[in-house]
Every structure is written in structure tokens, then in C-alpha cells.
Amino acid sequence: MTEPTTVLVTGGAGYIGSHAVLALLDAGRKVVVLDNLVTGFADAIDPRAAFIQGDVSDADLVARLIADHNVHAILHFAGSVVVPESVTDPLKYYRNNTAATRSLIESAVTGGVRHFLFSSTAATYGTPERVPVQEGDPKRPINPYGMSKLMSEQMLADVAAAHPITYCALRYFNVAGADPQGRAGQSTAGATHLIKIAAEAALGKRPSVAVFGSDFDTADGTGVRDYIHVTDLADAHLHALEALEASPGENLTLNCGYGRGFSVLEVLDAVDRVAGVTVDRIMQPRRAGDPAALIADNSAILARLPWRPQHDDLDTIVGHALAWEGTVRQGMDDMDGTKP
Structure with missing residues (x-):
């Protein structure tokens, strides 16, 4: 009898990766998670998955995981994701994103892995010439984060x-x-995502929310963005994996969004509405390179x-973010001894 195959999820202790692990496990897949826990959390990993702490660029470790767990597919989420930091520390992003991905791809090829799903970004488009933006539109990243991801996409195509x-x-x-069931969410300290920040403000964890640009x-x-629920995104990965498995030789590049956008002020209005509070808004100048609108x-x-x-x-997206943020705050209060 053939041993069941396994999906290796890198960065599975992180925000999006942990939700992808849930989607895979809920679908009956065998999962092994590889994460160095620099930004991830071990308790974010569902206990149904095997967990190994380590780095994706450790070729010997990855080779052992592929062989020992009969890995046939890799979902690669590990990497650095803060755009402003990529501008001030570009070498970190080319190391953690591009170079580490190159090592992982080589390990996949050497180990006979059949399918590779890559966590890319709309930042590959830079400032789009049109909105909504299509996959075939020009890719002109305006920061090292977007470029590091685009370079990884090109490596995958060549390989x-x-x-x-x-x-x-x-x-x-x-x-x-x-996660609607409260099993996972975004716990990263100092996160830069608007809805996460606004949820923190609504629960009193920060005094206000900065709005960068009102012109x-x-x-x-204010800037308009396409917001996708993390659970829908995780489900997209599961469907993409199934498509690769069903169509040998086919490669895919796909936008993950809803095809409509909300402005910063519309998002903050939603947070006020769902939380039943008024989040203080501090207007700030535009950040360099921010496009007016980015919609898939x-x-x-x-x-x-x-x-x-x-x-x-x-x-719904805001409500789930607020529910998780309340869970995070309660956990932190319990650890601090400030709650009975």
C-alpha cells in the first residue's frame, strides 16, 4: 500500500500559513509545518499537524522532511512582509524571501516534490496602470518586498x-x-495591516489610527484597497493545490481578491459600526509610493x-478580526496577571 503523501507548509505558524494549515487539515490532508518562529507562534499551529522548528534555507533539514514525510507538495508562506522595512533593510528581504525561496525550490526539485504553491503579492504590480489589475498587467514593484516576491515568481517559472x-x-x-471558529488569527506585534490596527484601537490597545493620505x-x-478574508484566501490555496494535482504540467498565477475595494475611511467606519465605538483617526501625509487604489x-x-x-x-471581516483581537487581549491580560 502506498504511503499517504504530505503537504509541507512553510511559515505555518504565521498569520496566513496557520489558516492554510487549518484548510488542509479540515480537508483531510496530512500536514507538516516548518517554521523558525521568528515571527510565528507555535500555539498557532493546529495540533493535528506535525511541527518542526527550523529554517527553509536549511537544505539538509528540508531534505529530511521531504523524505521522512513523503512530501509531494509545498505551500510556501515563510518570509518577511513589512513593506516599509523592506525599503530600509532590502538585504533582509532578498535573503529571507528571494534567497531562502531559491534554496527551498532547489530542495523541492532534488527531493522530487511535484507541486509548489507560492505566497506572492499584489506588490509585484507596483502602481498599476489600471484598476482592477489583471495578472498579465505590467509588474513594476516599487519596493524591495514586491521585487523579492517577483524574483521568486520568475525562479519558479524557470524551474x-x-x-x-x-x-x-x-x-x-x-x-x-x-478564522470564523476562533482557531487562528493575526497575533503579530506591531502589525501594519489596517483592519488589525483598527481592531486594536477599537479595543483600547492603541490610542488612534493613522490615515496616510486624504488627497x-x-x-x-483616502486609499482604496481590496480586502480578502484570510479564510477565503486559505481555501484558495487548497483549491489551487487540487488544480495542480489534477492537471500535470499546468502552472498558475492568480490574483486573490474580491474585485472591489474599500477606502481607509470606509474600513474605519465599518470598525466603528461593528465594535460600537468611535476609533480616533489621525490624518497624516501620504506615504511615498502608495497607489490611490489597488483592486484585483x-x-x-x-x-x-x-x-x-x-x-x-x-x-464580517471586521467582526472576525475584532473577535480574535479580543481573544489575544484576554490571553495577554491572563499572562500579565491582570485578570483573575
Whole structure:
């Protein structure tokens, strides 16, 4: 009898990775998580998954994992993701994202892994020429983070042309929310995601929310983004993996978004509405390089995969983020001894 195959999830202790692990496990998949816990949390990993602490660039370790667990697919989430930091410390991003991904891809090829799913980003487009943006539109990253991801996409394309491995690059737009069952969420300290920050402010964990730019060419002058629920995004990875398994030789690059955007002020209004409080807003100048609007054309993913969003509602996304933030705050209070 053939041994069941396993999916290796790198960065599975992080925000998006932990939700992807849940999606895989809920679908009956065997999962092994590799995470160095620099930004991830061991308790974010569902206990149904095997966990190994280590780095994706440790080729010997990855080779052992692939062989010992009969890994046939890799979902690669590990890396650095803070755009402003990538500008001030670009070498960190080319090391943690591009160089580490190169090492992991080589380990996958050497170990006979058949499929590779890559956590990419809408930052590969830079400032788009049109909105919504399509997968084939020009890729002109305006920061090292976006460039590090685009370089990794190119490596995958070149490797897939030369070796028997297929890949899917999923370009995320703005990821938000938390597992509806409360099993996972965003716990990273100092997170830069708007809905996470606003949820913290609504619960009194920060005094206000900075709004960067009020003079964009948008309806209310603030930047517009396409927000996708993290659980819908995790489900997109599961469907993408199934597509690769069913279509040998096919590679995919897909936008992950809902195809519509909300402004910063609309998001903050939603937080006020759902939380029943008024979050203090501090208007700040624009940040360099921020586009007025970044919205996905998601027609390709809807056409290629049976994926259909289940949480495509801003108030729902905000509600799940607030519920998780309350859980995080309670846990921190308990550890500090400030709650009975």
C-alpha cells in the first residue's frame, strides 16, 4: 500500500500559513509545518499537524522532511512582509524571501516534490496602470518586498520549465480577518495591516489610527484597497493545490481578491459600526509610493478554480478580526496577571 503523501507548509505558524494549515487539515490532508518562529507562534499551529522548528534555507533539514514525510507538495508562506522595512533593510528581504525561496525550490526539485504553491503579492504590480489589475498587467514593484516576491515568481517559472514540478503563484491583495471558529488569527506585534490596527484601537490597545493620505483621487480622498478574508484566501490555496494535482504540467498565477475595494475611511467606519465605538483617526501625509487604489481583477481565479468566497463582506471581516483581537487581549491580560 502506498504511503499517504504530505503537504509541507512553510511559515505555518504565521498569520496566513496557520489558516492554510487549518484548510488542509479540515480537508483531510496530512500536514507538516516548518517554521523558525521568528515571527510565528507555535500555539498557532493546529495540533493535528506535525511541527518542526527550523529554517527553509536549511537544505539538509528540508531534505529530511521531504523524505521522512513523503512530501509531494509545498505551500510556501515563510518570509518577511513589512513593506516599509523592506525599503530600509532590502538585504533582509532578498535573503529571507528571494534567497531562502531559491534554496527551498532547489530542495523541492532534488527531493522530487511535484507541486509548489507560492505566497506572492499584489506588490509585484507596483502602481498599476489600471484598476482592477489583471495578472498579465505590467509588474513594476516599487519596493524591495514586491521585487523579492517577483524574483521568486520568475525562479519558479524557470524551474518549472526545466524540471518535473508545477507551481501556482497566488498574488494576495489585502488580507484581513480571522478564522470564523476562533482557531487562528493575526497575533503579530506591531502589525501594519489596517483592519488589525483598527481592531486594536477599537479595543483600547492603541490610542488612534493613522490615515496616510486624504488627497488621493478616490471618492473620499483616502486609499482604496481590496480586502480578502484570510479564510477565503486559505481555501484558495487548497483549491489551487487540487488544480495542480489534477492537471500535470499546468502552472498558475492568480490574483486573490474580491474585485472591489474599500477606502481607509470606509474600513474605519465599518470598525466603528461593528465594535460600537468611535476609533480616533489621525490624518497624516501620504506615504511615498502608495497607489490611490489597488483592486484585483479576480476573473481568472473564478474561471480556473471552483473557489467562491464565503466571507465577502466587510462587516464580517471586521467582526472576525475584532473577535480574535479580543481573544489575544484576554490571553495577554491572563499572562500579565491582570485578570483573575
